[in-house]
Amino acid sequence: MQSSSWQSSLLALPFARTGESLARHTTIRAGGLALVWVEPQNEAELVAFLELNQTVGAPLYVLGSGSNVVPTNEGWDGALLHLGKGFDFSRVEESVLIAGSAAFLPKLTRFALDNQLGNFEWACGIPGSVGGSVWGNAGARGFNGKGFEGRDSAADFAGCVAFDRRGVRHELGRGDVEFAYRRSSLGELIVTEARFSLKPLSVEQARVHKDGVRQLLEVRGRTQPANAASAGCIWKNPKVEGCVGAGALVEQCGLKGRHCGAALVSEVHANFIVNAGGATATQIRELARYVEEEVEDQTGIKLEREARFW
Numbered sequence: 001m002q003s004s005s006w007q008s009s010l011l012a013l014p015f016a017r018t019g020e021s022l023a024r025h026t027t028i029r030a031g032g033l034a035l036v037w038v039e040p041q042n043e044a045e046l047v048a049f050l051e052l053n054q055t056v057g058a059p060l061y062v063l064g065s066g067s068n069v070v071p072t073n074e075g076w077d078g079a080l081l082h083l084g085k086g087f088d089f090s091r092v093e094e095s096v097l098i099a100g101s102a103a104f105l106p107k108l109t110r111f112a113l114d115n116q117l118g119n120f121e122w123a124c125g126i127p128g129s130v131g132g133s134v135w136g137n138a139g140a141r142g143f144n145g146k147g148f149e150g151r152d153s154a155a156d157f158a159g160c161v162a163f164d165r166r167g168v169r170h171e172l173g174r175g176d177v178e179f180a181y182r183r184s185s186l187g188e189l190i191v192t193e194a195r196f197s198l199k200p201l202s203v204e205q206a207r208v209h210k211d212g213v214r215q216l217l218e219v220r221g222r223t224q225p226a227n228a229a230s231a232g233c234i235w236k237n238p239k240v241e242g243c244v245g246a247g248a249l250v251e252q253c254g255l256k257g258r259h260c261g262a263a264l265v266s267e268v269h270a271n272f273i274v275n276a277g278g279a280t281a282t283q284i285r286e287l288a289r290y291v292e293e294e295v296e297d298q299t300g301i302k303l304e305r306e307a308r309f310w
């Protein structure tokens, strides 16, 4: 089907619109327009869109908080699905945290601790949504009541609700989803809700964990360009003996501060490319490619991307 034809069919949905700027919906603040922006507020609207799209066949991409994607200057010539505010909910049942896919991770960390539930501290400084974090198995240093240790979405994952592209609803349990480093087996499924089985805390323990969160945020503020426009870590840490991490590798190659227009390898942490103001998606992509070529030329190591480049 020609784009003009599926475009008009999809735009008849009351929760779809055209010409939405990706620069407004990505934390790296770059990218062209989405031809059709679809923002359902509940499962019924999501199903109506997916069923219609089965017939009209627009290319489909799911966007959460846009904190791990690098779009293109051309934007998205298809339907961009963004779960709306109706999917931003959270509640606690016994020690299980249940959250809609649009729930924001830092807010959810606070919500968990306010409900005396621990183990979600790793998410306190990640500006992503629950859907994106489960799909990509986001993770970071967390706090266990005594010290800091790495943790990820998979660690306490107890299940999720997800829709396939035909609009069929699936309830998945812990054992139905496989996770690996920054990856899951969810593939084309659209996650709408997730459950995490967390650690019950006393009032005093919750207070200690809140202190832990403050420390985690303080370290992030010092060691990452947390307030600059970025897509988070661009590269995965290479699985190479003796390699300290992608950021250190890029830094060792002398690439900190390299730029392409206003796209800049962060001076604070070289695994971040920041948009210092008005960088285009093309400049960001060119800079990423340049860094990869330089690192490979100098060290023989091929960097693998963590951020999703369209």
Ligand SMILES: Cc1cc2nc3c(=O)[nH]c(=O)nc-3n(C[C@H](O)[C@H](O)[C@H](O)COP(=O)(O)OP(=O)(O)OC[C@H]3O[C@@H](n4cnc5c(N)ncnc54)[C@H](O)[C@@H]3O)c2cc1C
Pocket (backbone or CB within 6 Å): 027, 061, 062, 063, 064, 065, 066, 067, 068, 069, 083, 101, 125, 126, 127, 128, 129, 130, 131, 132, 133, 134, 135, 136, 137, 138, 139, 140, 189, 190, 191, 192, 225, 226, 230, 231, 232, 233, 308
């Ligand atoms: C300053 C900064 C710090 C960061 N720190 C970390 C960190 O410490 N650890 C870490 O792991 N990440 C980090 N990130 C990256 C990012 O925040 C996480 O990967 C986050 O989980 C992505 O969620 P999102 O909603 O923004 O997903 P998006 O960027 O919108 O999408 C990422 C991927 O998830 C898919 N997706 C999104 N929502 C859904 C859904 N509902 N169903 C199915 N698929 C979906 C998208 O199609 C896309 O492929 C950081 C980013 C920034 C900007």
